[in-house]
Amino acid sequence: MSVSKREEEYLEAMYILHKNKGVIRVKDIARMMNVKPPSVVDALKKLAEKGLIEYEKYDRILLTESGMEIAERTYSKHVLLTQFFIDILGIPPDIAEQDACQFEHYVHEITVQRMKEFASFIQENCSYVLKQFLKEKLEEEDQKTPPR
Amino acid sequence: MSVSKREEEYLEAMYILHKNKGVIRVKDIARMMNVKPPSVVDALKKLAEKGLIEYEKYDRILLTESGMEIAERTYSKHVLLTQFFIDILGIPPDIAEQDACQFEHYVHEITVQRMKEFASFIQENCSYVLKQFLKEKLEEEDQKTPPR
DNA sequence: TCACCGCATTAGGTTGACCAAAAATGTTTA
DNA sequence: TAAACATTTTTGGTCAACCTAATGCGGTGA
Known part of the structure; x- marks a missing residue:
C-alpha cells in the first residue's frame, strides 16, 4: 500500500x-x-x-512501527538535505529548509547518500576550497543586503 | 494567479x-x-x-509569452539539476532525471544558481578531487552490478 | 458534581486532477 | 466524396485533500 x-x-x-x-x-x-x-x-x-x-x-x-520507519526515513532525508544545502552550497538556512522540506518526499535514497559522501569527501580533501567558495558567496549576499 | x-x-x-x-x-x-x-x-x-x-x-x-516564460524557467532548472546530480554527485542518469523532474517545481532560484556556481568552482579549483570522487563511486556501483 | 470551555469529531460541501465511455470533429484513402 | 479511422472533446463520475458549521467529549474550577 x-x-x-x-x-x-x-x-x-x-x-x-x-x-x-x-x-x-x-x-x-x-x-x-x-x-x-x-x-x-x-x-x-x-x-x-x-x-x-x-x-x-x-x-x-x-x-506504529511501520509508520515510524517511514517518518524516520523521511526526517533523516530532511536533515541531510538541509545540511548539504547550508554547509556545501551556502544557501541561507530558511531557504535550505524550505527546499529540503519538499525534496525529501521525492529524492532517491542514493542521491541523499551521495550528498552525504560528497560532503565528507570535499571536507576531507579540499576543505580550503570549500571555505573559499562559501566565503565568496557570503560576501556576495552581504553586498545585496547593505548595512543599516 | x-x-x-x-x-x-x-x-x-x-x-x-x-x-x-x-x-x-x-x-x-x-x-x-x-x-x-x-x-x-x-x-x-x-x-x-x-x-x-x-x-x-x-x-x-x-x-503564450507568460506560459513560455514559466516553461523555460522550469526547464532550465530541470537541466541544471540533472547536470549537477550527474556531474558532481555521480548519480546514475535515470535517477538524476527523476529527482530533477520533481525538485524543479519546488527548488528556489538561488539553490539552482548556487549549484551551478559550485560546480564551476570545484571544476576550476579542484577538479582532480572531483574526478577521484566520481571514480570511487563508479567503482562501487560496478561492484554491485557484477559482470555478466 | 456539574457547568463550562477548549479540543476533537462529524456532517456536508468544494476543488483539482484523474478516468471510461460516448460523441464530435478532422483526416485519409478507396 | 464519402466511409473508415484517428484524434479530440464532452459527459458524468471517482478520489484525495481541504474547509466551515455544528456537535460531542472530557477535564477543570466554582
Missing part, C-alpha cells in the same frame, strides 16, 4: 511532535501542517487504516 | 514538444504526462483561462 506525499508529511509532523513534546495532538499537527483540525482527523483515519498509526477517537495518537 | 505544480508540468511538457516536434498535440502531451487525453483537455482549458496557452478546441496549441 503506497503512501502519498501528503501522508508522509503528516507522519513526519507527528514524528517531530512525538520527539519534541512526547504527545501528539490534533491541534498541533494542524498548526504544523497549516491545515484545520478536521483535515487532520481525515488524515488520521486514513493513516490508521493503512496501519501507520494507532488511532481511536479521543484517544492518544501513536506511530 | 498562481500556477500549480501540475500545471507547471503540463507547460514544460508542451514546451518540450514544441521544441522537438514543432507541434503540440493532446495525444503527445498525454503520453508524456502519463495521463489520458480527457485529463489533458481539462488542463488545457484551465491553462488557457490563466492566459498561459492559446487554445481553441480542435485548433493548434501554443504557449
Whole structure:
C-alpha cells in the first residue's frame, strides 16, 4: 500500500511532535501542517487504516512501527538535505529548509547518500576550497543586503 | 494567479514538444504526462483561462509569452539539476532525471544558481578531487552490478 | 458534581486532477 | 466524396485533500 506525499508529511509532523513534546495532538499537527483540525482527523483515519498509526477517537495518537520507519526515513532525508544545502552550497538556512522540506518526499535514497559522501569527501580533501567558495558567496549576499 | 505544480508540468511538457516536434498535440502531451487525453483537455482549458496557452478546441496549441516564460524557467532548472546530480554527485542518469523532474517545481532560484556556481568552482579549483570522487563511486556501483 | 470551555469529531460541501465511455470533429484513402 | 479511422472533446463520475458549521467529549474550577 503506497503512501502519498501528503501522508508522509503528516507522519513526519507527528514524528517531530512525538520527539519534541512526547504527545501528539490534533491541534498541533494542524498548526504544523497549516491545515484545520478536521483535515487532520481525515488524515488520521486514513493513516490508521493503512496501519501507520494507532488511532481511536479521543484517544492518544501513536506511530506504529511501520509508520515510524517511514517518518524516520523521511526526517533523516530532511536533515541531510538541509545540511548539504547550508554547509556545501551556502544557501541561507530558511531557504535550505524550505527546499529540503519538499525534496525529501521525492529524492532517491542514493542521491541523499551521495550528498552525504560528497560532503565528507570535499571536507576531507579540499576543505580550503570549500571555505573559499562559501566565503565568496557570503560576501556576495552581504553586498545585496547593505548595512543599516 | 498562481500556477500549480501540475500545471507547471503540463507547460514544460508542451514546451518540450514544441521544441522537438514543432507541434503540440493532446495525444503527445498525454503520453508524456502519463495521463489520458480527457485529463489533458481539462488542463488545457484551465491553462488557457490563466492566459498561459492559446487554445481553441480542435485548433493548434501554443504557449503564450507568460506560459513560455514559466516553461523555460522550469526547464532550465530541470537541466541544471540533472547536470549537477550527474556531474558532481555521480548519480546514475535515470535517477538524476527523476529527482530533477520533481525538485524543479519546488527548488528556489538561488539553490539552482548556487549549484551551478559550485560546480564551476570545484571544476576550476579542484577538479582532480572531483574526478577521484566520481571514480570511487563508479567503482562501487560496478561492484554491485557484477559482470555478466 | 456539574457547568463550562477548549479540543476533537462529524456532517456536508468544494476543488483539482484523474478516468471510461460516448460523441464530435478532422483526416485519409478507396 | 464519402466511409473508415484517428484524434479530440464532452459527459458524468471517482478520489484525495481541504474547509466551515455544528456537535460531542472530557477535564477543570466554582
